[in-house]
Every structure is written in structure tokens, then in C-alpha cells.
Amino acid sequence: MKKKLLFLFGFVLLLSGSLLAQTKVGGIVLDDTNGPIPYANIYFKGTSEGVISDENGKFYLESPNNYTTIVVSFVGFAPKEITLTKAVSYGLTVKLSEGQELKELVLYSGKTSKKNNPAIDILRKIWERRRKNGLKMFDQYEFDKYEKVEFDMNSIDSAFMKRKVFKGMEFIFNHVDTSNVTGKTYLPIFINEALSNVYGDNVAKRKKEITKANKNSGFSNNQQVIAFIKDLYVDYDIYDNYLKFFDKDFVSPLSRTGINVYNYVLADSTFIEKKWCYNIVFYPRRKGELTFKGNFWVNDTTFAIKKIAMSASKEANINWVKDIYIEQEFDVLNDSVFLLKRDHMMSDFAISKKEESKGVYGKRTTLFRDYVFNKKKPDNFYTADVNKFDEAILTKSDEFWEENRFESLNKDEKGVYKMLDTLQTVSKFKRMYNLVATLGSGYYQMGHFDYGPIFSSFGYNDVEGIRLRTGGRTYFGQNDPWRVEGYVAYGFKDNKFKYGSSGKWMVNKDKRIILAGGNRRDVEQIGVSLTATSDVLGRSFASSSLFASGDNSKLTNVNFTTFSAEIEPFKNLVLRGSFNYRTLESASPSTFKMDYYLDPNDHSKGTKGSLKQYEFGFLVDFTPKRRTVGYGVERTDVDYNYTRIYLNFSQGIKGIMDSDFDYKKLQFYYRQPVLVGGFGRLFATLEAGKIFGEVPLGLMGIVPGNQSYFIIENTYNLLDYYEFVADEYVSLHFEHNFNGRLFSRIPGLRSLNLREIVGIKGIYGTVSQDNINMNASSIVYKAPDDLYWEYHAGIGNIFKVFRIDFAWRGGYRDVPGANMFTVKGVFGFHF
Template sequence: MKRFLSVFFLTFITCVTAQTKIEGVVTDDSGMPIAFANIIFANSSEGTITNDNGRFYMESDETYDAIKVSFIGYETKEIPLEQKVNYGMEIILTESTEQLQEVIVYTGKQSKKNNPAIDILRKIWSKKRENGVRKFKQYQYDKYEKIEFDLNTIDSALIKSKLFKGLEFMFEDLDTSRITGKTYLPMFLNETFSKVYGDNVMDREKEDVLGNKSSGFSGNQAITAFVEDLYSDYDIYDNYLKFFDKSFTSPLSKTGIDVYNYVLSDSTFIDNKWCYNIIYYPRRKNELTFKGDFWVNDTTFAIKKINMQVTKSANINWVKEIYIEQDFEVVSDSVFLLKRDYMLSDFSFSKKEESRGVYGKRTTVFDNYNFDNPRPENFYKAVADPYDPRVFSQDIVFWKNARLESLNEDESGIFKLLDTLKTVPKFRTYYDIVSILGSGYVEIDKWNIDIGDIYSTFGYNDAEGIRMRAGARTYFGQNDMWRLEGYMAYGFDDKKFKHGFSGKFLLDRKNRLIVSGGNRRDIEQLGLSLTSTNDVMGRSIASSSLVTVGSNDRLTNINLSTLNVEMEPVKNFKINVGGSFRTLSSALPDAFSLDYVDPASPTGISSEIKQFDLNTTLIYTPGKRTIGYGVERSSINDDYSTLVLKYTKGVDGFLESDFDYEKIQFSYQQPWQIGGFGRLTSSVELGKTFGEVPLGLLSVIPGNQTLFSLYNVFPNLDFYEFVTDTYATVHLEHNFNGRLFSRIPLLRKLNLREIVGVRGAWGQLSEENIALSAPTNIPLMAPEDQVYWEYSLGVGNIFKILRIDFNFRGNYLDNPDARAFGITGTFGFSF
């Protein structure tokens, strides 16, 4: 009875929201499902492709009385539609006894030779730079974008479950996805209207955001950053399309013939233009590819329509479905311009058909194209402020004119629904739990304070034993102009309290002028990075690791005070000027010494370093995208390079500072998307210290005695094993994203991902600095005679959350307690 009510309810909903809907499965004579079969409404260009299990769903606002079903090697079948909604269709195709005209037919893989579809594809490649806005010197257009998140796969069992008891009113207005046929409930909506200007001669483009409106949880940074990930732009003519940190081979790629099968299926007039229909689907499983079809004009070879759907076997986590469709309009009889871009992502823990999840949908509509209107270069340099308060407070009249595509009834109802939900205590409890797990902070709204970070509450090290920590921060909203933060910690072995507190103030939003400062008195594992820490709130994972390799007893007492001024005169270019005063001493003197020769000391040896430094840091992050305009912003992409140049001047005598020295350091980190071969991350660091300084101020080649895989460290080095005053390091790590394992039958279904890494370090340590330091329990040496190097082989995506690395030491195996081999790992959620 429950199933009957669910089907009845679903059918009723669908009948009132669309003209024609079909759903079913396509099989062969033996009952085996036929994947990638072509389904099309008769006498139209509207169609879809069956999934890996032969299932399909399609709907249209138009009324059709028949569908055509076809697949290579089978007879095409036309099936009449007796009513507007046809669910549970079972379509059987019989094998063809004839070949299609002009096409050599193969079952499964298609020939690359004598294939007219590939001939057309080659013409698309040769013409792609002549289509769209590239044909004109200058261009401009209006752009309207809406992003929506919905709960999906809602049935009567879910509605009546204890989880939603008292929240049944949420499900009064359900709709059905025209892509998957599943019921869904809209929960979040963001709208943006902007004007885009471009100049192909100067290679300039700018986008002026004129309106931005959100419903739902727009104040939550984690949700907002996740939503922003759907904003990533793509061009279907590019060889590779990036979604969720993965590079998918475009069906229009020049490498497409190696990973796709192409079939010339049909031809017809679309908007008075003769177009060919080409179906494509993957040659192999588990690769990052699509299935679908596209319509291409027979003279310009410009795309008129395209739809792309990620196959369920693709090596991507937590995303059950990615569907993209683009429509192009014809201008001046020969120019094809993008009119509408639609993308749907189905996020779910499982890829099973019945699994529930969340839809992320983006719709972008383009209109009012205008060409060859030149503007001076200053016009493109003067970028509008996307966080202007007026952008977020546009009235009803503005949005009525700005919406190039009207909101449907369900989208319009999101605003009212969320206002109601926020008043329901049970829903608020659910929201708070998810928010705490995502951000690590417990929100206390009435005090405008967050308690946390909860993930730093418990720790352990050799100096403190068991360690407990509690902290808090001010939080009025994600765009706060100032923020205070602090913590207290207690070690049960040393029986000492520790603390840290900081304050940040944004004085000028346009130039991002920020004044910050703070103090920290704590125990820290230094030597995990080549740059000395100036973070009064952060803490390295090595300082609280529950399990370590070898004797992890080289810990330092640190008392650090900082004051800094930061500004961003040019987008993604930061200048930081400040000062710091620190005192350093060993937290375990019997095991680890920071002593140095001090003629002014009665014993000739001092155990504590006092140092005042002046710092100037330049940071350039081209391509970095952020959200928010407050004192703290969130990054929403990780494909940008980072260049850092830091100069440190140690001042002797000021505040009893001990040493006068200079240090210059440079680092460059760059991720590289190597087409369909995965992602390479590279980094280079260089540095030199001028002047004599003790161990506590030297540059330590970063070791790792934890069991965690950490980038930019050497996992087979102990802390302080190599110490330098001049150094150079290189790190290379490549993730093939399963491209190799997908070719091995026994491993293919596991969706594992292979990672390889190699790293090296060279350095020098002067005799003067060796003589100045007086450690009695560790040797001081640098990798000067030969470059120290390591390599690693890793397996990622184990159970979708685990990565294990096998690390090998290349040389310096005669060092005391040298570790020739080690295993590290890490947990995490990644696509």
C-alpha cells in the first residue's frame, strides 16, 4: 500500500508539472540491459541516453506521441506514447541484419577509420576558434545565474520517518527532476546577475556583478564555499573539463577518439540549420569520461546542442550523477553563441539508484550580446566591487528585469520555506550538528561567539602527556570586519597551562588593509617547516600526535608575540610587514638541547633564545578565488600557484634580543592538471641565513615522525636530522586519479588511485654556526655532500576515505637511526 501511494503521489506531481514524461529500461532479446542506447522524442531533437544499467528518464514541456529507440547493431524502434506520463516502459531491441548507410557498424567499440562521426569531429577541431565570441574583436553580454540545492529521492517512507517527524510540512511542494525522474525538495537558491565585457585584441575580460540574492544558509561559510565550487567555468571545446578537482576528457577533445566511441546517428533541421547528431560513449569503464550526444551544424561545424552525463563507473566519489546540457543560438546566420548552460550534480554516499542525496544545480542564461564596441584598457582594469552592499539589496523590480529565466513555483517557494524552517527547533538542531561537524565550531548566536575548534580538544606529546584544549572566537557573520580568537590548554604531565590569543582588524576593505597581533605561550614541534612559525593560534599535527615514529622528544617551549600590517594593493598580491618577539627553550632538556655559546653568561652557555625580528613578506597567488569581504576570507579553489618571498631581519639588543642576522627565503608551489593523466603538485623552496645564529634560529629540513602523510615534508627524516643555513628543496607528487589501475581488470572496480612522489633537499651549515650551537645530544649536519632524496608510492581512495603511502629513503642510510622505509597515511573526503 505504501508503494502504491508513493507511485500515485509521484505520478500526480509529474502530471501537473510537464507535458510528456517517460521512464523505463532498454534490453536485448536475452534480457541484458543496453547501455548508451539513444532515446529521442519522434520528430524532435530532444533526447537522452540510457545509463550503464539500460535505464532512462526523460521529460519535455512539449507533447509528443512517440519515441525512437536506437543503438548500433540493433534495429531502430519507434514506440507510440499512449499518454503523457509513461513509467515502467520495457523496450526490447533486436539485432540488426543490415548496416547503416555510410557507417560501418560495430557492437561496442567503434572503428576510428572510415567513421563519418570522427571526420565531423576533426572539422569541429579546425573550426572551434572561429565560433562564439572569439569571432569578434570586442563583446559584451548579460549573464543570469542561479544555483540551487535540493534534497532528492523523497518517498513516503522518508516523509514518515522519525527523522522528519514534525517537519512534514516541508514536503508539501515537491517536484520531479527532468533528468533523473526523482522527487526533490529545494533547500537553497542563489541568484546572480552581471554584465560581462571582453576584448579579444587586448585579451581582457571583466564581469560586473549588479545583483546577488540568496535564500537558505547563505551565512554558513562551509556551505557557501561548497556552492561556489559549482561556479567553475568551462568551455566544451576545451580538451579537458575540470569538475570537483578532476579533469574529464571533453567529448570534443582532440584526445577524444582514444577514450570515446562516436556514432553518426541522425541529421535534421534545427532553427533552420541542418545539423548532424553524434552519439558518444566511453571506450573503457572507470575513466573520467561522459556519455551523451551533440548536434553540430554542417557548414560552420559549431555545436548547436550538447548533453554530457558522467558514467556511473567513473572514478569520482560522492557524486552519483553529473549532467550538463548547453544550447546555442544562431546570430547573423552563421555565428553560434551560448544561450543556456545547465549543470546538475547528484551528491550521494552511494551510486545505487535508490540512494538519497542532494542535487546541486546551476543554470546560466546569456542574452543581449553586443559586439565590436571598443573600450580603453582602463575600463577593464577598473573592476567593480562584487561585495558592494547595493549588490545584495536589489529590489523586486530589479530582479523581475534581471531574470533571463523566470523562477518556477518551487524555486520561488524556497524563500518562504527557509524562513519557516529556521523557526522549527528540530530543524535548527539538525542544522547545528551538520555545521559543527563541517566547521569544527559550536555557534552561540546570542553571544556572537563560536566555541572550538573541537578537533583540537585532545592531544598527546612527550612533554605534556595528555593535553586538553578549549577555545573560542567572535563571530557575527562570515564578513566580520574584526575577529578575536583565543584558547587555553593544559598538560597533565608537566602540569602547566598554555594559551594563545589574537586579534585581526580590517581597516580598509578596498586595499584589504589589516592590522593583526597576538601572543602565544605553548609547546610546539618546530622543524616541520623551513619557515619559522609566526602563527599565534595554529599548531602542527606533530605537536599533538598520538602515535609517533622513533623518539619524538625534540619539542620547544615557545613564547611568541607578533604585530603585523597587511595589505592587498593588487588582487591576489599581499604585502605583510611586521615584527615578532620570541623566546625559545627546550621542553625536554635531557633529550633535546637548544643551548648555545654565550660569553655573557656566567657559565658561558645559555639555554634560552630571545629574539626580536622584523619581517617583510610578499605573497602572490595568481588565479586564487575567494568568497567574502571580511577580515577572514575562504578560498574556494586549489588550482592556483603560490609564490612567497620573505625577508627577516634579526635585531640584536632590542628587548634583550640576542642575535643580529638576515634571512631571505623564497618558495613556489604550483599544481598542474596534466590533462587526463591526473594532477601534479610541485614546490621549490630556497633560503639563506646571513650571520651567526644558534640551532633554534637555523632552517631545519622538514622531517616527519608522525604516521600522517604530509606534503612538503620528508617522511623518512627525523626532526632536526638535517639543519642548514643555506638550503634548496624540491617536492613532486603526482596523483594519476586511477588512470593506471583502471586498466587492470582485478583492480578496476575498486576505483583506487595511484600516487607517486619524489623529493630532494640540499643544504649547507657553516662552521661558525656549528660552533655557536652547543647541543650535547644531537649532531648538527647538512645534506651538503650529496642531495638527500626520497621517493614514495601511494594508493589512494581506499574505501573512498583512506590513502596509504610507502616511503623509501634514497641515501644517507648511515645516519644514526636512519629510517630506510616507512608507511604513512591519511584520512579525508575527496571527490
């Protein structure tokens, strides 16, 4: 997410009246004291086309039709009709006076009652029917879907256009237009279209979407942009209790818990397409919570939603997003079936939420048609394709799109394709784009070679002193079937070169059969993770003491070679077999020894300080609901909110290539994110392992400490490196992020949009007597056999980019020199 946000804001800094509209109107709604009226209802008379004023009473309304009157109303005030004398009417000031209750409707102002409220009575009927409406009424369904995603720079003005950065690119401003939601000027900079067929089976609870065509303008090979878009626009059901946007769980206005966070008002009723519907206005009970304001029309017999429009509260605890606007319309198929026909979402991204700040609009419009019901498919039809990619999907002709898209593009949307094609031929733009892409990906592209990662170019530790690193990888595109990468590093204190190289080749695309191999000779801090990884070129943050405390001399010279083969027989299930060979020895023998006795039962036979070991392994990696971008040998995760189950078995064999030990090692890892009913998200991580056989320090399970000043996932904040070792262990971590749910209810803290985090970690482990007897190193073998545990509490979203944690030691408090308390932080860009 951090890289995706860096790319988005880099793009903002880089590039930092619709002709179809017939009626535009905007202004502010005030009361008799000239105070703004938030959440007032504004609509064109005789229609259901309307909006809700924002927290400051401001509104903007636009329609492609000709209208001459708007109606402005709010609970407790007399409604007011305003005659429009021209097609475009900006800057209107509408004053409402306190009035009588509307006929046959009980109205409320401010916080509404949960009792004797007709709006909530209707809401309860919606709850009763929500699992019986729309597609849920049928055993099977299928339909056609068209999706259009667009990014636009907004708040374009003459001063912005005259900036020197745009010299030579002035032609892009020929496409400036006006938003029909906010009334602000904007410039289209990216557009993506997709056509697909969607199939579902409510009985088997399965769903499948097959993309028929996809087309976009510009940046189509940038994985950061593509991953950001996929994460930005996830599917949602307005009837669900919680709606996920920007990795945040908003409370739906139709949620069963909605009455605790929303005010509801029955505002109007009328016929819509010959169906009598009620209009219910909703707005937040408290500021700072992840809620919306808006209104919906609901049928009086089926209690199905006919139309809903809502926008996120400006006080919602979400970063970098000024506005979120959502609108859905449902078609009436017959007396009892309402089907979604149009879904529109617009987001206004900006560094600041100030009204005048410039940013980027993200807009998605999805249209649905040609519904078919109760047409059963074979069970294997819904089996997800592992890696199906058809180049023809991306190469459909303009004639195909003209014939098949559900609605025509307007002139600006058509022009953005041509404009971006032209823009990418401008040398100045290409240089700036490459700079932004480098910051987002960490690599600088030079032809088909990526230099980087640039953020690993400099380091420091007690053994190497100042360390410089250079390297890169091949890159022909996001769907490369093979990739080679490598690096060279040099330490100015030990005067030694280090290097690493690896290669991957996907020999079968359909089942993602990948062959890989590599070698790394380097200086590292081993034991920074309980569960082994397969990244041959990976280097942990702990290997550098640039921002670390305490002794950082317990580093190891590692020479590691690996070959592996993997297959993905089913979506998100990876099976891998590997052959590994490594040599280990202390990188600073004067201060840190890894020696072991050649005979644990007879120490007179001497010791050895280096280790040679061959092993083969097999792992299972299951990541249900994981979403990725790309079809090549490497893919990019869309987000990390998915379950992971990882099982790894390794067998060391003595004698092969002079290997020193026979052993078996079993490791299990399980990570589960859990949405806790609107109170944030809990992350639970379980790790367990056991070594069968006698092994020295280099092959032991080292409990991962954290001597840095930063928060590192799955490490123990108050443990030093090598403070505990184990040959069998169970570790459990819980961390819950309330996403500001508690702070939002505390006056004085509410406006800061801080987020509270709490967590607890514990590990139990043992070391066998045989392994203790083998140890001749400078490390005292200790294991947390009485359970080591610690807990922490943190505050996130400080200045939107910083989190600070306070951690306390709960176990082994009587150990001499033990750390009892620490403070750690981390920077990051998060919504």
C-alpha cells in the same frame, strides 16, 4: 575540500510529476536476448529533444510539450518507434532487433574504428574551427548572464517522509517535485540566483564579470556551503580538451584526445532552426575513466555545436557523485555565429552509487542574452577589484527579481524561499543545523562567539602529557571587518597553563589593509616547516605525539609576540610588514638542550640555554587564480589548485629588547599544480632559503621530519625531528596523482576506483662552520650537503576515504639508526 564534503554529507543526513511537464516517459532498452543496451538514443519523434540510456539501458525523458511518439535507436539495430497512449508513461520495455544500416550513414557497434569513421571526420573539422567559433570570432564581447543554483534532496518516498527526524517539519514535503532528467522525486532545500554583466577582450585575453544582484534562500552566511557551491560550479568551455568538475579533469567529447577514450557514431542528421546538423553519439571506450556518454548536434558548414547533452559514466572514478548531466544549447545569430544561450548542469550527490540511495541534487542553470561585440573597453577596466562588496547587491526587492530574471521561477522554486525562511524558525531544525555546521567548520556558534576549534580540544606529548585546550573567536558573519580569538591550554604532566590571543582589523576594505597582532605562550615542536608562517595561533600536528612514533621530547617553550600590517594592492598580491619578538628555551632540558656558546671562538666564556630575539620582516605572497569566499578580515579558499609564490625577508637586530643576535634571513616558496594532459595532476614545490649571520639552533632552518603515522605535506617521511639542520638550503618536491588513470586499465582493479600516487623529494643544505662552532646543544649539527632524497608510491581512494603511502629512503642510507622504509596514511573526503 574535506570540510566542504563533511558539511554536504552532514546536510544529507540532516534532511536525508512536475506540473509544468506535459510528456514523461521512462523505461529500459533491451536486445533480442533481453540484455540491456547502454547508450541507446531516445528522442521525441521530429525533434532534437532526447537522451542517451545509461549503462544499464535505463532512460527517462521529459518535455513541457505534448508528444505522442518516441524513437529508440542504437548502432547495429533497427530503430523503433513507440506510440505513447498517455502523458506519463513509466516502466516501458523497448526491444531492439539487429537491422540493416541506415541509408547514407555508416554505423558501428561496440568499439568503433578510428579510420573511415564519418563521425571522426566531422570531429576533426570541429577541431579546426573550435578557436574560430562563437565569442572567439570577435575582438571584444559582452553579454548579460543569469545563473540559478539549486540543491534538492532526492528519492523522496512516503517512508522517508514519516521519519521521526522530520516531526514538526512535515510542511517541507509540500514542495516535493519530480526531476525532468531522472524521473526521481526531489525536495528543493536551497536556491541561489545571480544576475551579472560579463565583458571580455580576446585580443588582450582578459575577462571580467560584474555581479548586479544576488539572492539566496537559507544558509547564506555559511562559508562552507558557499565555497562548496563555487567549487562545484566553475565555468568551462565545451571545446576545451579537459573539463574540470569536482576537482577532476574529465576528457571533453570534443577534445583532440577524445578519439583515444571515446567511441563516436554518426547517428542522424536533420534541420534545426533552418540549419542542417549532424547528430553524433559518443560513449566511453573503457570503464573507470573520467569520460561522458551523450550526443551532440553540429552544423554542417561552420562545424559549431548547436546542442550537446551528456552525462558522466557511472563507472567514472569519482566519489560521492552518482550522476552528472550537462546540457548546452547555442543560438544561431547568423549564418556563421553560434552563441551559447543556455547551460544546464545537474549532479546527484550520494554516499552510495546504488540506484535506490538517497542524496542531494545540485543543479545549475545559466542563461545568456543581449550579446554585444567589438566594443573596446579601457585597459584598466579589466583590472580585478581586490575586495569590492556592495551590500545592495544582496537586498534587491522581489519586484526587481520578477522584472529582471531571465526566466520565471516555477511554483516550487518560489516556494523554497518561503519554506526555508519558515524552517529556520523551527527549534529542532536549528539544533540539527548547528550540529552539522559545527562538524563542517570545527566551531560551535553561540551568538556572536564561536567555540573551537573543537578538534584541537585534546592532545598528548612527552612533555605535557595529556593536554586539554579551550578557546574561540568572535563571529558576526562571513564579512566581519575584525576578529578576536584566543585559547587556554593545560598540560597535566608539566602542570602548566599555556595561552594565545590574537586580533585582526581591516581598516580599509577596498585594498584590504589589515592590522594584526597577538601573543602565544606554548609548548611546540619547532622546525616542522622550512618556510615560516604568520599564523600567531597556529600549532603543528607534530606538537602532539598521540599518533606519532619515536622520541617526541624535543619540544620548545615558545613565547611569541607579533604585530603586522598588510595590503593587497592588486588582486591576490599581498604585501606584509611585521615586527616580532620571541623567547625560546627547551621544554625538557633533561633530554633536549638548545644551548649555544656565548662566544663561538672561546668556549670558556660559557653557554646559554634560552634565546631572546627581535626581528622585523617583509613578505610578498602572490597567489594568481586563487578564488575565495567572503569579503571580511578572514576569507575561505574555494580550492587549493592555484599557484603560490612566497618571498619572505627577516632582519634580526641584536640589543633591541635584549635581543641576542644580528642576522638576515631570506626564504622563497613556490608551489605549482600542473594538469598533465588527462593523466592526473602534478604538484611541484620549491623551497629555498639562506641565513646571513651566526645563529643558534632555535633560529636555524630545521629540515622538517615526520615522525607521525600520517602523511604531512612538505615534510620528509623518513627523517626524525632535528635529524638535519641548515642555514642555507634548496628543497624540491614532486608528487603526481594519476586519479586512477592507470588502475582503470587493469582488470580486477578497475571496479575498485583506486588512485595511484607517486612522488620524490630532495633537499640540499649546508651549515656554516661558525654556526657549528656556536652549537652547544644536545643536537649534532648535520646538513644534507650530499643531497638527501626519498621517494614514495601510494594508493588513494581506499574505501573512498583512505590513502596509504609507502616511502623509501634514497640518500644517507649509511647513517646509524636511519629509517629506510615507512608506511603512512591519511583519511580524507575527496571527489
